[in-house]
């Protein structure tokens with residue numbers, strides 16, 4: 048005789064939902080969104096079906112539409128023409144430039160929207176790297192100063208959460224110190240703590256035209272082979288004052304998400320990156336996979352692994368389905 052029959056807890060939809068261990072909510076999601084210069088522009092990103100680069104006016108419309116669906120946090124990434132790029136990423140601190148002026152507009156139009164920013168040199172760097180390049184090398188400590196200035200400029204423009212995505216050593220502590228000295232003790236840092244040198248970022252680099260002009264990012268982003276090293280990165284970011292720790296990419300790094308969520312008492316975020324989105328959309332377009340079900344299973348799995356927050360290009364599609372009562 049069988050005493051334990053796990054199937055009893057699966058016998059109806061009501062019971063299945065009653066015993067469900069993980070639930071996903073629109074509140075958990077951050078929507079990454081791409082910005083370009085111009086007026087009335089929404090330029091499709093070929094490798095990310097359904098995603099666009101918006102001019103400032105259209106970006107505001109899009110944020111408004113997403114906010115109606117309950118999305119409350121947006122991570123804004125700028126795409127700049129080559130003519131605005133230089134070695135030192137000067138445009139990153141230009142208060143009248145595309146990025147900072149648009150951040151101010153977002154906060155003006157939607158004071159309740161939570162704005163996350165990207166702190167890294169690559170969108171503004173003529174070398175396409177996240178750090179300052181000299182003789183083919185990425186300089187760490189010289190980059191910190193640039194990132195610190197960028198962080199303060201973004202805080203001045205109204206950013207709520209700063210997302211250093213560069214993987215330089217010591218940048219969380221450096222930024223925290225610069226922010227506090229400038230009076231921005233309230234501005235949060237979500238650190239890209241364990242950011243791997245992944246092949247899954249290519250569609251994003253297409254979207255921003257930000258691929259490195261030489262070499263790769265392996266001297267600063269982590270080796271996908273390493274798990275314990277993520278704990279070291281997390282310990283440093285925690286000690287340096289990060290408010291939230293991020294793992295990136297998400298789906299192939301669920302073990303890392305789990306490790307960090309067990310070891311650190313601050314919220315863990317995961318970035319469900321462009322390639323993960325592209326892969327799902329491509330298979331769905333072929334009719335090989337059910338794209339919606341893959342989306343739901345992916346997001347749920349990331350949460351089950353221990354992420355409280357998910358940055359995902361699926362945010363709007365997911366929120367739309369919730370609104371329509373489809374899931």
Ligand SMILES: NCc1[nH]cc(CCC(=O)O)c1CC(=O)O
Pocket residue numbers: 165167169177212213247248249250251252264319320321322
């Ligand atoms: N600072 C660069 C940055 N910030 C976010 C992403 C990738 C996001 C995605 O693929 O969705 C990247 C790409 C990179 O490191 O080259």
Ligand SMILES: [Mg+2]
Pocket residue numbers: 214215216217240280283284
């Ligand atoms: Mg680090």
